[in-house]
Amino acid sequence: MGRHSCCYKQKLRKGLWSPEEDEKLLNHITKHGHGCWSSVPKLAGLQRCGKSCRLRWINYLKPDLKRGPFSQQEEDLIIELHSVLGNRWSQIAAQLPGRTDNEIKNLWNSCIKKKLKQKGIDPNTHKPFIDKEISNENNITILDDKKIHEKASSIEVVPKHSSSDMSTTTTYLNDKSEHMSIPITIPNNNTNPFEAISNLLFPTPNSCENPPIVSSNAFSWQPDELLQTASDLMRSDWHHQINHRHPTLQPELLGQPTYP
DNA sequence: AAACGAATCAACCGCGAAAGG
DNA sequence: CCCTTTCGCGGTTGATTCGTT
Structure with missing residues (x-):
């Protein structure tokens, strides 16, 4: 269980995708659809595992992806959805057309979390930090x-x-x-x-x-x-x-x- | 201009669930 | 049912880019 059987095979490329690899994958899926991901690399002529192909397609090659920075409306929606769904990135992404779960996760971890903390909001609970409430009630300097x-x-x-x-x-x-x-x-x-x-x-x-x-x-x-x-x-x-x-x-x- | 640290982003890894034999 | 394979998700890593000194 766990690791894909294809990952054990030798000579599989890892790391960043080259433009040639992107083209092969894009051509294959455009013509035939992805079908079974584990068979995609072989059919597309790629030295990658199926998992890597799936990820590349979902996060980068899919035609309906929206590139570029997130708008304020999108950020606000992510915060609102996160308060309800927690770290269920794929469910959050489903509410933002053209955005991927990976993209939203990255935005959350690198940017939104920080902004919420600066506002004194705990990004996990979406509530003000507890110590601040206690300190105000009891006049303790923090x-x-x-x-x-x-x-x-x-x-x-x-x-x-x-x-x-x-x-x-x-x-x-x-x-x-x-x-x-x-x-x-x-x-x-x-x-x-x-x-x-x-x-x-x-x-x-x-x-x-x-x-x-x-x-x-x-x-x-x-x-x-x-x-x-x-x-x-x-x-x-x-x-x-x-x-x-x-x-x-x-x-x-x-x-x-x-x-x- | 160089060095360094912070921020960003693409991709990998491991796990659990689902599907199929 | 049980076992194996595949899929999808979330956490994490590491390379690259950006900003500051």
């Missing part, structure tokens, strides 16, 4: 987006060592800009320290239903809430901030900050 990003870029998470009985691992949130480090002790049944920190910081009742907000393979994350909380951790009033923002957080797992 960092603005620019400062969060400055701060976040100086924060790293470093798994340091296991305890002698191997039951826990101590991980450190390091703030390079302020030369400060907070130890966090994590039970070893949490295999990914980053996920464990996420669960520690956000122990919501439905956390089991939500996917982890950290990436387990790349060991990196961006969610603003985590960055804001990491920033909280690094500040002098961190106990107050954390207890206020995340009342169910287990403070005994957090060590005292150190200042090397």
